[in-house]
Amino acid sequence: INQKNFQEMMSVFPEILPDPCGGLGILPQVLVAQEAKKHHYDFAFTGEGGDEIFLGYNWNTVMLTLAEAAKNLLRDRYMVRYEPMVEKTLNDGFPSLAGGLLSRGRDTSYATRRILEFWDHNENVENNVLNINLRVGLPAILTVDEYVGKYTGVTPVNPIMDHHIVEYVCSVDPRNRAPIPKFMMREALKGILPEKVRMRYDKMGFPVPYQKWDWKLIRPMISSLANRKIIDIDISKHVTMNRETWALYSIETWYQYHYEKLQNQE
Known part of the structure; x- marks a missing residue:
């Protein structure tokens, strides 16, 4: 995967997903699947679901660590009288x-409203975090897998999503899940995986070296979107690729592919 084939793939992004809602990580995923197809593989194992059910995301760790710290306050004799405040903080x-x-x-308001749709105030923080992973993050990731499979002809197989595994993990006491990322999986694989692999914490998905690449293709796309007068855009802020720039770029790519293509056909 390099700058050339990655940026070439960006132009076909609308062919992969029906909506401009995927992250840049989908493109390396497609490139890997295409390479597998060249070698006549029709199926590929993926690790989707591991972070979701085993609480492996960074935001999961932050939530669980702070929740544990808040609970520990109640063990301090000077904080006993503040128990209602601590409980309110947790809830x-x-x-x-x-x-x-x-x-x-x-603007965190939209994300917070979405979280509140799934947050059960009668449940502990650990179970709520797991619930959000399963109901918000996981469906989106599996949907991307499905579309990548359709586009490349390589069917993704998710062994971690076996219902026996998911049901078991969801039944475990929250105290046995946290706050170490993927604690249960790491414990289960003790003696099976080398310790260097089992206890590795620097794993990432498909990190893209944004700052090292030349992004001449950004300005014309962002300028085109700005000229539509639909979104207020400061073009000078978009000289390299990041999450915000990618969001705008994918919207314009999707618009050109679906709307301008239809207009030309007419």
């Missing part, structure tokens, strides 16, 4: 914290 403050951690921009 009402943590949904807002989750919204702030998950939001892509400075």
Whole structure:
């Protein structure tokens, strides 16, 4: 995967997903699947679901660590009288914290409202985090897998999503899940995987070296979107690729592919 084939793939992004809602990580995923297809593979194992059911995301760790710290306050004899405040923080403050951690921009209100749709105030923080992973993050990731499979002809197989595994993990006491990322999976694989692999914490998905690449293709696309007068855009801020720029770029790519293509056909 390099700058050339990655940026070439960006132009066909609308052919992969029906909506401009996927992250840049989908493109390396497609390139890997295409390479597998060249070698006549029709199926590919994926690790989708591991972060979701085993609480492997960074925001999961932040939530669970802070929740544990809040509970520990109650063990301090000087904090006993503040138990209602601590409980209120756990029940009402943590949904807002989750919204702030998950939001892509400075406006956290939308993400917080979405979190509150799934947050059960009668459940502990650990179970709520797991529930959000399963009901918000996981369906989106599996949907991307499905579309990548359709586009490349390589069917994804998710062994971690076996219902026996998912049901078991969901039945485990929250105290045995947290706060170490993927604690249960790491414990289960003790003696099976080399320790260097089992206890590795620097794993990433498909990190893209944004800052190292030349992005001459950004300005014309962002300028085109700005000229539509639909979104207020400061073009000078978009000279390299990042989450915000990618969001605007994918919207314009999707618009050109679906609307201008139809207009030309007419």
